Amino acid sequence: MAITAAMVKELxxxxxxxxxxxxxxxNETNGxxxxxxxxxxxxxxxxxEKKASRIAAEGLCMxxxxxxxxAAVVEVNSETDFVAKNATFQEFVKAVATQAVNSDxxxxxxxxxxxxxxxxxxxxxxxxxxxxxxxxxxxxxRRFEKVVxxxxxxxxxxxxxxxxxxxxxxxTDVVNDTVKEAMHNIAMQIAALNPxxxxxxxxSADYIAHEKEILLAQIMNDPKxxxxxxxxxxxxxxxxxxxxxxxxxxxxxxxxxxxxGKQTVAKYLEEVSKAVGGTVKxxxxxxxxxxxxxEKKQEDFAAEVAAQAGM
Numbered sequence: 001m002a003i004t005a006a007m008v009k010e011l012x013x014x015x016x017x018x019x020x021x022x023x024x025x026x027n028e029t030n031g032x033x034x035x036x037x038x039x040x041x042x043x044x045x046x047x048x049e050k051k052a053s054r055i056a057a058e059g060l061c062m063x064x065x066x067x068x069x070x071a072a073v074v075e076v077n078s079e080t081d082f083v084a085k086n087a088t089f090q091e092f093v094k095a096v097a098t099q100a101v102n103s104d105x106x107x108x109x110x111x112x113x114x115x116x117x118x119x120x121x122x123x124x125x126x127x128x129x130x131x132x133x134x135x136x137x138x139x140x141x142r143r144f145e146k147v148v149x150x151x152x153x154x155x156x157x158x159x160x161x162x163x164x165x166x167x168x169x170x171x172t173d174v175v176n177d178t179v180k181e182a183m184h185n186i187a188m189q190i191a192a193l194n195p196x197x198x199x200x201x202x203x204s205a206d207y208i209a210h211e212k213e214i215l216l217a218q219i220m221n222d223p224k225x226x227x228x229x230x231x232x233x234x235x236x237x238x239x240x241x242x243x244x245x246x247x248x249x250x251x252x253x254x255x256x257x258x259x260x261g262k263q264t265v266a267k268y269l270e271e272v273s274k275a276v277g278g279t280v281k282x283x284x285x286x287x288x289x290x291x292x293x294x295e296k297k298q299e300d301f302a303a304e305v306a307a308q309a310g311m
Contacts (some may be wrong), residue, residue: 001031015040042217057291058084059142061165063156064097068175071154072100072146073165075288079137084162084290089139092131093162099124100144111144145286152283155180157187164191167286173278182272182280185257186250189265190287195250198282203249208241215240250282 003026011022011033017040025043029035059077066072076093078084095118105111112125119127124141132139145167147154152172158165166187172179189195197203215237219225225236246252251266258268265282273280 003027003031007031007033011036011040038214041214043221044218057294059140059290060084060090060093060162061158061288061290062093062097062162063158063165063167064094064101065154065156066101068153069149070101070146071156071167072097072103072144073156073167073286073288074100074144075142075165075290075292077140077142077291077294078135079139083135083137083139086135089131089135090162092139095127096124096141096144100146103144103146108141108143112141143288145288147284147286149283153180153183155183155187157184157191159188159191163290165288166190169283169285170280171283172276172280174276174280176276178276179272179280182269183282185255185268186265186282187285189253189256190250190285192256193247193253194287194289195253195285196248197250198284199251200245200249203245211241211244212237250285 003023007026008019008022011017011026012019014033015022015037017025021040021043022036025036025039026033028039057077058079058081059075061073061075063071063073074093074097076089076096078089083089099114099117100111102117103111103114105114112123112128114124116122116124116127122130128139128141147167147169149169150171152170153175155168155170156166157168168183168187168190170179170183216233219228219233219236225233228236251264251269253265254261255263255265255268258264263271269280269282
């Protein structure tokens with residue numbers, strides 16, 4: 001398979017590896033992007049794959065609450081940032097979020113087939129088609145998630161004017177302003193540091209095993225580290241896994257507002273629990289980021305002009 005400059009560029013953006021390293025990885029894997037990422041990681045030339053976090057599409061995320069126990073977050077995409085800032089588009093996204101918080105739909109197909117709350121004569125899908133005609137740009141209701149607290153409350157947070165939407169489901173014996181403020185702080189943490197799990201209990205054994213395999217390959221490809229005793233190598237792997245888990249598990253992260261710069265989210269929650277006289281925990285969270293995992297259309301202005309000129 002011919003390796004193109006565009007493929008090399010894409011792999012560089014995904015991994016942060018050097019151009020020649022990316023070209024070699026693609027040649028070694030016959031152009032398979034996922035295998036090329038693994039090749040670079042095993043050779044210590046790339047960090048964990050970040051494909052899913054690349055932000056490429058325009059639009060908005062919005063969170064709507066029904067009460068202290070119910071909230072929903074939606075992502076609606078547009079083709080351009082110009083439309084994302086349009087009041088008509090923003091009002092439509094809010095209506096979609098309101099639809100979601102009142103919906104019992106289990107998936108996107110069921111949601112799109114629901115009667116539109118603002119006009120029961122049409123479905124959500126038909127309302128979207130009409131809005132596309134009004135705005136004059138392709139729009140997509142990409143996803144939604146509804147959160148209902150079973151024991152505690154839900155707290156919403158929207159960052160960057162709708163770039164990121166977060167819902168925190170708090171498991172708590174006490175629901176008051178102090179708890180809600182704490183959960184708002186946690187939601188800000190989630191928006192900023194993008195954890196993947198609440199705690200290590202949620203991390204699968206397969207994920208750990210895969211990361212250990214990558215780390216072992218990195219060590220064995222290092223002339224110095226590969227010569228160390230097996231016991232030392234195993235210790236190095238465990239240490240690096242522990243460090244990675246501190247980054248991806250919410251309660252192990254350093255709390256963003258920690259005065260000493262060391263307090264973890266877990267310790268902060270213990271502090272809040274003591275202050276309110278009850279147990280305060282994060283049961284789960286939802287974090288949507290606009291365009292997460294989508295590829296943005298690459299505009300080639302010179303080619304566009306040439307095409308229009310018949311060149």
